[in-house]
Amino acid sequence: MIKNFLLVLGIMLLGSSCVKNVDFDQADDLRLTPVVDVSLLFFEETPDRFLINGVELTNGFISDTTDIQVLDDSFIVESLIRAELEFEFTNSVDRAFRAEVVFLDTDTTPIHSFDIDIPATQTEITVTHTENFTEGNIDTITATTQMVVNFFLLPGGQPITEETQGSLKLRSKGTFYLLVE
Template identity: 30%
Template sequence: MKNKILLLSFILLALYSCIETQNFDQYDDLEIIPTVEASILYVESPERIINESVGQYFYSQDFNFDAFTFDAFADRVLDGSIFFEIDNTTSKEFKPTVEFLDEDGNTIDTIDFPVQPSAPTPLYRRQVPYGPGKQRSIEIIKNTSSIKVSVLIEDNSSVSNLPDPKIIFRSSGKFRVRLK
C-alpha cells in the first residue's frame, strides 16, 4: 500500500511539474520584419544602336512600377535601399538619370550618375538608402508609381575595342517590411 501511495504521489508530482500556465498575449509582443529583395529595372543598349543615332544620343523611357504603391508594401515598409549597377563597355561617357514619379507623373526624387567610358571601367555600383535617419525619405518609395530612365551621350562615335560593347543599367531593391 505504501508503494501505491508513493507511486501515485510521484505520478501527480510529475504531472504537476510539467504544467505551465499559458501566455496567450505573446502574439501581441511578436514582431515579424523580413527583408524583401527584388529586381526593379534592367535596360541594355548595344554600342551599334548608340552609333546609329544622329548627333547626341538621348534615351528616355517611363516604366510603370506600382509595386511600391501596393498597399501591402506601402503601408508596411520601414526602410531599405535601392541598388544601381551600370556596366559601360562602350568608349563613350554617358549621363544616366533616374527619376521616381508619383501617380500624377510628378518627379519626387532624382538620381544622377556620372559614368565614365570603358578603359575597361569597373562595374559602377551605387546604393541609395531610404527611411528614417537615411539619405532619403521612405515616403518617396511609398509614393513611386513609375520610374523614368534618361540617358544622354554627347555623340555617336563610340568605337570600343571590347567584344560586344554595350551599356547595361540594372537596379534592385532591398527593404524591411513589417508583417506584424
C-alpha cells in the first residue's frame, strides 16, 4: 500500500515539475539607486588671518583651491543624476564676511559659482547654503575638477586686531544621487 503510494507520488511529482508564473525579463528593470553622503571641505580660521603686521588688510581675503577628481570617474559621470551640496558657515567674529565658491573645469575655467554673505555677530551665527544640481545642470558637477573657496572680509564695523575674538568655520557635505541601470 505504502509502496504503491510512493510510486504514484513519485511519478506524479516528476511528471508535473515545472517553473510557473515567473518572468525573468524583469531583471532588465533592475535599477540601483544609491544615495551617498560625503564630507567635503571644512576649515576653521581665526580673524588674525586678515591681519598684516598687526593691521587689518584692506579688501582682505583668503583663498584656497583643491582638486576634486573623483567626479571625472566615468562610472560616476554616467550614474550621477542629482546632487545637493550643503555649505554651513559659522561665524563668531563681529565682522561680516562673504564666501565665494567657484567650480573650475579641467581648463581651470570657472563654470559655476555662488556667493554667501555671512553677517557680523556678537554671539554666533550659522548660515547654511544648499546648492542643488538636478538633471538640467548636473553636467556642471561632473565637469568640475577643482573647487576654489574665497573668503572676503567685508568693510565696516570694528577693525580687526590681534585681540579680536571668535572664529570662522565651514562644514560642507555632498549628497549624491546615483542611478545605475
